[in-house]
Amino acid sequence: MNSTAAAPSLSLNLWQQFRLVAMRTIYFGVGIVIAVLAGVLATESRWLESGALVSVALAFILTGVIYRNELAPQWINFLFICALGTLVSVSMKSSGMMGVYWMYPVLAMVFFMFDRTIFVLVIMLIYALFAAVMYQFLPFEYAWRIALSMLVLIGVGAVFLVMMSYMQRNLSKLYATDPLTGFYRRDYVAEMMQTELERAKRNQQPVSAMLLDLDSFKNVNDKFGYMFGDAVLKETAVRLARFCRKNDVMIRHGGAEFLVIFPNTPLKQAAEMTGEMLDSLRHEPFSVKSMMTTVTASAGVAEWRKGQDWGQWLERADAAMDKAKSQGRNRLRIAQ
Incomplete structure (x- = not known):
């Protein structure tokens, strides 16, 4: 990707x-x-x-x-x-x-x-x-x-x-692009989501979005230092990219949050891809030199609905992610 x-x-x-x-x-x-x-x-x-x-x-x-x-x-x-x-x-x-x-x-x-x-x-x-x-x-x-x-x-x-x-x-x-991860910077969220939304309207195809946040990332920075934290963010981007296709759009949404837009992808398929991303994070420890830790993430997935603008679409994904965090973290929730 x-x-x-x-x-x-x-x-x-x-x-x-x-x-x-x-x-x-x-x-x-x-x-x-x-x-x-x-x-x-x-x-x-x-x-x-x-x-x-x-x-x-x-x-x-x-x-x-x-x-x-x-x-x-x-x-x-x-x-x-x-x-x-x-x-x-x-x-x-x-x-x-x-x-x-x-x-x-x-x-x-x-x-x-x-x-x-x-x-x-x-x-x-x-x-x-x-x-x-x-x-x-x-x-x-x-x-x-x-x-x-x-x-x-x-x-x-x-x-x-x-x-x-x-x-x-x-x-x-x-x-x-964000210099650390190589993903689009947050400044492009509105433009990218609007572009994919309009393409979905034009082609009458589904489009989904996933918002992911690393769990307790502040503790990682406090325990291992910011250089280790930056390495975790960079490696997280690499792991997410493994499961993304050529036309998928990856954005660093801020801090330890990542947004991925899946063009021509229904909700079920986007949820499956997100589940694979979460598995790659939880099952592969992050290591830098002699330091090693396991980092999990919480994610929310939402499919765009007709009549919604890009902001409402993103809010649904964000609400699903917040629900995943409030229910214990390290899990995926689907927007209603």
């Missing part, structure tokens, strides 16, 4: 946040640059070109205002890239080598403006457009060198995206 496999929404998407900041900068920065160029053309009485550039500049700035707190739709960015590609092509046709310098920032923008699913397609389309224009309006000895330098830029950008993706996965995992 991989306790960190989850939907992207479970963690702070650092790359998306970075893209959002970058896109705001691009919208306003490009808008201002194009507005300045429009002013230069206006001083030369080139009113038609100046008016066209002003329109493009306003479109960039307006988009930056509208989408300052979220990423703009991909089709808007595609229109902008097409507009910039056209402007650069016209610049190369009229100015020759001077227009080449505008290609590189446009290519760099593509890395931030599009999701990875369509990035490759867009970057290759823009590259093909620029290459075709260069070979038409520039001497061949310059055109092939510039085309090669653009490929280098694209390669560097691709490496950057791969590194960002790798960093994203590792930081997301670090942020989302």
